[in-house]
Amino acid sequence: MEKVFEVQALRSWVATILRAAGSQPGEADTVAANLVLANLSGHDSHGVGMLPRYVDAVLEGGLKPNTGIKTLLDGGTLLSLDGQRGYGQVVGAQAMELGLARARAHGSCIMALANAHHLGRIGHFAEMAVAQGLVSLHFVNVLSRPVVAPWGGADGRYGTNPCCIGVPLAGRPPFVLDFATSRVAQGKMRVAHNKGERVAPGLLIDPAGQPTTDPGVVVVPQPPAGPGAGLFGALMPFGEHKGYGLAVACELLGGALTGGGTWHAPADAARAVVNGMLTVLIDPARLGTQAAFEQEALAFMDWLRQSPPAPGFETAVQTAGEPERAARLRREHSGITLDGQTWQEMVDAGRKLGLEPGSEA
Numbered sequence: 001m002e003k004v005f006e007v008q009a010l011r012s013w014v015a016t017i018l019r020a021a022g023s024q025p026g027e028a029d030t031v032a033a034n035l036v037l038a039n040l041s042g043h044d045s046h047g048v049g050m051l052p053r054y055v056d057a058v059l060e061g062g063l064k065p066n067t068g069i070k071t072l073l074d075g076g077t078l079l080s081l082d083g084q085r086g087y088g089q090v091v092g093a094q095a096m097e098l099g100l101a102r103a104r105a106h107g108s109c110i111m112a113l114a115n116a117h118h119l120g121r122i123g124h125f126a127e128m129a130v131a132q133g134l135v136s137l138h139f140v141n142v143l144s145r146p147v148v149a150p151w152g153g154a155d156g157r158y159g160t161n162p163c164c165i166g167v168p169l170a171g172r173p174p175f176v177l178d179f180a181t182s183r184v185a186q187g188k189m190r191v192a193h194n195k196g197e198r199v200a201p202g203l204l205i206d207p208a209g210q211p212t213t214d215p216g217v218v219v220v221p222q223p224p225a226g227p228g229a230g231l232f233g234a235l236m237p238f239g240e241h242k243g244y245g246l247a248v249a250c251e252l253l254g255g256a257l258t259g260g261g262t263w264h265a266p267a268d269a270a271r272a273v274v275n276g277m278l279t280v281l282i283d284p285a286r287l288g289t290q291a292a293f294e295q296e297a298l299a300f301m302d303w304l305r306q307s308p309p310a311p312g313f314e315t316a317v318q319t320a321g322e323p324e325r326a327a328r329l330r331r332e333h334s335g336i337t338l339d340g341q342t343w344q345e346m347v348d349a350g351r352k353l354g355l356e357p358g359s360e361a
Contacts, residue, residue, distance in 0.1 A: 003343050004335040011036045013357070014048050017346070020353035021058045022065040027090055034089040038121045039336045042327030045187025046121040049194075049342045052349040053271050054087075054118070059352065062272025063087065063117045069094045072259070077106045080259065083116030088275055092119045096128050099281050103134050107286030111279040114260030118273040123178030123324070125279070126166025130174035135282040138164040141255035143274040145267045147218050148182045149234040151244035154209030156218075156234035158263050160186050161250035168284075169301065170294040176321035181247035182235040189215035189235070194341035206233040230267070253278040 011032045018028035031054075039047035057063035067086030073079065079098055083091035092113065099111035119125075122138050129136035142159025150157050160180040167175040180186075183203045192199050192215040199215050206212040207222050207230050216222070217233030237244040255262040260276030284293045307317045338346075347357055 001340045002337050003340070004337050006335050007036060007040065007332060010039075010048060010336055013346075013350075014051055017051060017055065017350045017353065017355060018065075020350070020355050021055050023087070024066050027066055027087060030093070031087050031089045034120055034124060036336070037124070037328075040328045040331045041121065041123075041324040042331075043121055043185075043187075043324070044191050045185040047336075048338070048346065049187065049190060050118065050120070052345040053273070055349040055352060056271035057117065057273070060271055062270055062274075067091070069098075069113070071098075077102055077109050079109065079111040081111065081113045082259075083113055083275075085115055085117050085272070085274065088116040088119035089124075091116045092125055092277070093128070095277075096125050096279070099279055100129060100132055100134065103129075103281035103283050104132065107283045109279075109281045111281070112258040113275075113277045113279070114258040116275045116277065119275045119277060121178065122162045122164040122277070123166075123176050123321075125277075126164050126176050126178065127174070129281060130166045130168040130176065133168050133283070133285070134166075135168070135284065136164075136166040137280040138162070139250045139253040139278045140164070141251045141253075141260070141262065141276050143255070143261060143263055143276075144270075144272070145232070146263055147186050147232070147235055148247065149205060149209075149236060150248075151237050151241045154205065154234075155207075155230055156232065156267075158247060158251055160235065161247045161254070163246060163250055167297065169297055172298070172301070173325060174321055175301075175319055176324070178320070179238075181237060181243050181250060183238045183243075184235065186218060186235065189218050191339070191342070193219040194345075195339045203236060204233055205236065207231060232267070 014035055015028040015032035018031055035048045054063060064085045067084045069091045070082040070084055072082055081095050095111060095113045099109045102109035122140055126136045140162045142161055144159055146156040146158050148156055148158055148160055160182045162180050164178040169175060198213040201213055204212050204217055206217045218235060221231040237247055251262050254276040258276040258278055284290045304317050309316060
């Protein structure tokens with residue numbers, strides 16, 4: 001049965017579980033706020049439903065509470081940083097703060113972050129940049145069970161490898177494009193599976209490489225599909241060969257170039273999710289194009305909005321970032337709804353640490 005939570009109450013419960021897992025209060029509050037913000041933004045795949053996996057990762061030793069970034073190289077506009085398996089919501093923000101300061105000082109910064117535990121919604125980091133008037137580009141790889149099939153392949157070979165671009169718009173909310181390079185995020189399959197739902201055709205293949213609409217094939221082990229077949233199916237890349245190519249670029253840039261590593265091993269049962277992220281930050285003012293940038297960006301956005309709605313679309317043309325902002329307004333007012341399975345998994349995670357619901361005081 002679904003449960004509806006008031007936002008602050010959910011933050012408090014999540015922070016309580018994180019403290020019980022070893023986090024200091026400040027870290028617990030930061031991670032809890034980030035997870036709940038993902039739910040508020042309509043991205044339940046990156047929200048509090050990740051908490052049970054985080055608890056398991058801490059207990060296994062793959063996620064290290066109260067761990068910050070380590071600077072490997074400080075070259076002014078070049079930064080190489082190691083997240084040391086700390087919470088991605090914490091080390092990712094620490095890395096961004098360093099990169100943003102360099103971009104403001106020098107006009108640009110290329111920041112490589114390796115070995116962060118799950119960074120969560122990458123759009124959060126783009127929002128940090130655009131709030132300071134900076135453009136940001138992010139390429140991320142995922143070291144966890146490979147859940148995405150290469151174009152033309154029949155099993156998982158890499159992660160959902162997100163790409164994100166943030167662009168400030170003078171006097172208006174920013175453009176924040178944040179997407180997995182798979183046709184759908186892995187976490188959305190977890191949410192659908194927990195709700196007992198099927199998904200649209202074309203998103204998944206089963207362990208035998210055949211199309212399926214059962215999200216469970218990438219969430220829980222499946223019966224053996226035949227000799228040599230794996231226990232899991234895979235997500236398909238978005239955009240066929242084009243999305244596949246971008247996913248490979250994210251692996252090479254977010255994994256190989258950052259020094260965090262790429263995926264090229266059989267899947268294991270570890271619960272940790274490790275990300276590498278290559279970030280490029282640009283200050284339009286220091287580039288010398290600020291006036292033209294502001295004028296042309298707004299002119300183009302206005303031009304887009306003049307397009308009449310296509311059949312099947314009830315509203316005017318939207319751009320990246322608008323659905324998330326609208327979702328936040330709705331959910332701040334109406335609360336956050338969790339399906340019964342997700343809530344039960346969170347309760348079970350708390351019980352592993354000696355907590356029961358209502359013990360957040």
